[in-house]
Amino acid sequence: MSAVLDHTGGHGHGNDAGHDHDHGHHPHGWRRWVFATNHKDIGTLYLLFSFAMFIIGGILALCIRLELFQPGLQYFNPEQFNQFTTMHGLIMVFGAIMPAFVGFANWMIPLQIGASDMAFARMNNLSFWLMIPAALTLVSSFFMPGGAPAAGWTLYAPLTLQMGPSMDGGIFAMHVLGASSIMGSINIIVTILNMRAPGMTLMKMPMFAWTWLITAYLLIAVMPVLAGAITMTLTDRHFGTSFFNPAGGGDPIMYQHVFWFFGHPEVYIMILPAFGIISQIVPAFSRKKLFGYTSMVYATASIAILSFIVWAHHMYATGMPVTGQLFFMYATMLISVPTGVKVFNWLATMWRGSMTFETPMLWAVGFIFVFTMGGFTGLICSMAPIDIQLQDTYYVVAHFHYVLVAGSLFAMFAGVYYWGPKWSGVLISETRGKIHFWGSLITFNVTFFPMHFLGLAGMPRRYADYPMQFADFNALASVGALGFGLCQVYFFFFVVVPMLRGKGEPAPQKPWEAAEGLEWEVPSPAPWHTFENPPKLDATATKVIG
């Protein structure tokens, strides 16, 4: 019953009645959420929070596309435009994608490994509620004197030194969000390493738990690096230091090195859990075990390790020595090897399976197809001479939206449709799921595919106005963006709201015929407490016996 906000709506159906211990044992009303220590409630909070931020970031994206619909300035001035691009990036990365995956982790990791809850329940509460003031600071920066930060989400010095007071608010918000992420990561690592049900060895763990374990280590390694970079920016701004301020002998390029040492692993922080979700869904709907489980784990770990030695491929145009360029070019290209292994493993899982295409599988296949396009453009960008042409153009914008929207976001939608019945206890309408999928897939490509051409033809990113030759592709992208936005509004009203209200056909314990894993060993919706006593597992660690 945990994800159902409206208790009267979700009551009394079928198989959960006997397991529903929640009434009378836990706080009701607002206390249930403010004092939440239950991993399922906190997971729900994370998911709803990130969806709210996704909508805010999406509105900013639509403001950008509105201004770029035609050449010339029609609606906003260039300063506002820069605020939109900056805040769109910050809100989507730190407010939407990262917390959404933490939400998935909170809900699913204890269920998948047979643990009763997360290891540190109160820290879990704190790490969620810390995000609220941080998000408010970020969003309210539009109303501060001088407007929101407008230095790009990468916050490059020394442009950040020219920003108004909202920059300090932004830096503080990043610090708080970083602290929240680190707490979340510690919680996930400790939970996974200490609280697995007896018999579930690491190499029997579900892939989603594996990818999150590795992601959590990445987060702990790099969030402090970001905190360092923005703290130095802060002291440069107010306390007369000159870490990055060239006027005092500082080095603006050092900022970029430090930022991207965080920023590149961050890219994988945002995609590895997505790989995990896809690795759960593809076998379930192929009715076949995941191909190459071991190599999947090693590929994930290799991607994580390689992600630490490729950061300067974001900086080819800063002018680095030839040996540096060659090193970062070859190292970056190497990442496509383990990434390729993952794609091949998914295909081999599908190969000679017995596939059905319910909504989660559609999203998963859509993910593999479109994400791979983003992977190939990444390979093209990794080639230093080509990247000199593409750096800071719309090609890069296209590339990272193919991996972050068609990658991370599509995988999250896949996850919502796959595990949603377990959260809410109701089945999601297949028709609605399919409308959402096909609508999003088409409008996504209408929005971002033309950006490749804009970039090749040299249109720089973060431009409020552009030469007339770019007009048609920009108009097309803007139309696509509006459509994509509307698809997500549809998703909210026709999928999320019914789930929250518990409206729909009651979900059986295992709505997907061939899904495997401990999460399908508990009733739908998952009762307030699960696995209070460690379950006894069979040899594959996917079923509870006795």
Next chain:
Amino acid sequence: MKMIPKLWPVALRASLAASAAAMTGLAHAADAVNNLPGGPGVRDLDFHAPATAIAADVQWLHYAMMWICTVIFVAVFGVMFYSIIKHRKSRGHQAAHFHESVAVEIAWTIVPFIIVTAMGAMATKTVVAMKDTTNADITIKVTGYQWKWGYDYIKGEGEGISFISTLDTAQRNLSDAGTPKGDDYLLKVDNPMVVPVGAKVRMITTANDVIHSWSVPSFSVKQDAIPGFVRDTWFKAEREGTFYGQCSELCGKEHAYMPITVIVKSKEGYSAWVNDQKKLMAAKADDPAKVWKIEDLVARGEKVYNANCAVCHKPDGKGAGPVKALDGSAVVLDADKMAQVAVLLNGRMDKGMPSWKSLNDTELAAVATYTKNAWSNHTGFLVQPAEVVAARAK
């Protein structure tokens, strides 16, 4: 070998012809636009036509990569879609039971490894060539300012030429008005950089305030201009013409309005241009010792103001958004008339006001005098160039 990749844009164009035609109806604004030689083409699907050997190499590398990626993509997803069609439950396909194969897994690790290493090898020669800035015929230092480019010819024919290059003011106003017009919209500058054809030009980049990036796609050149540091890059244009680029690193509010225009002239044409520039510079040189009358200095100052200050502070001196109004400003009206000169010389980085040290003493004196006596400011103050010289020396 080099012919095969060229089929790529042809194939792409053909497959996109229909959608491109459909799009023409979408944005009427673009109806009247033509391709801009040396700049972007209408609905261009490819890099600008190369004007240097490096740019041709880069274009070839990109075609090669597109072909390799397309072949892999079609092969991999051919397998996936075959499987999706054939191996479905609704067709009665029973699931097989295999879930690992060491041989296959090693193969699809090794083969991609070899492919990407080969890709790297393909690009290595170009990486090295792009970095070789030795033996230049002409060296030009380009400085990024918010929001214009400064060019200083520091070695080779034309040594000593120095000018500032700014976006055409009329185009900037068209942008604000939301009525864009012209094939070179947002790409036209008052003073383009000029180089001779066939000469190796070394560009040294730096910046005055924040990071900018000097980029000309036809030359395959993009080099960040970093304040406090110098970097270099090079190009050797192989044909005459005008080539366009735009600042490619976010540098604040007017980032979209600091284009780059490079004119490549014949050897003789270049020499003639150099002579003209030298004459112009001699004529323009101001004597900072000259004592000016207030009317003349105000008239001169208005020109300096409109060329440099009006972008932010606006022609009516009211400023906009975070940019302060000069009309009625305490600093401008200050009894200590040198307070404003100090701001002009040093900037107010905290408020986004850059330093204007690069203007000469007469220009600074003129613009200060103008603002002190324009709009509702009637101070009657007169700042002589000599006073700026003194302030600069402090």
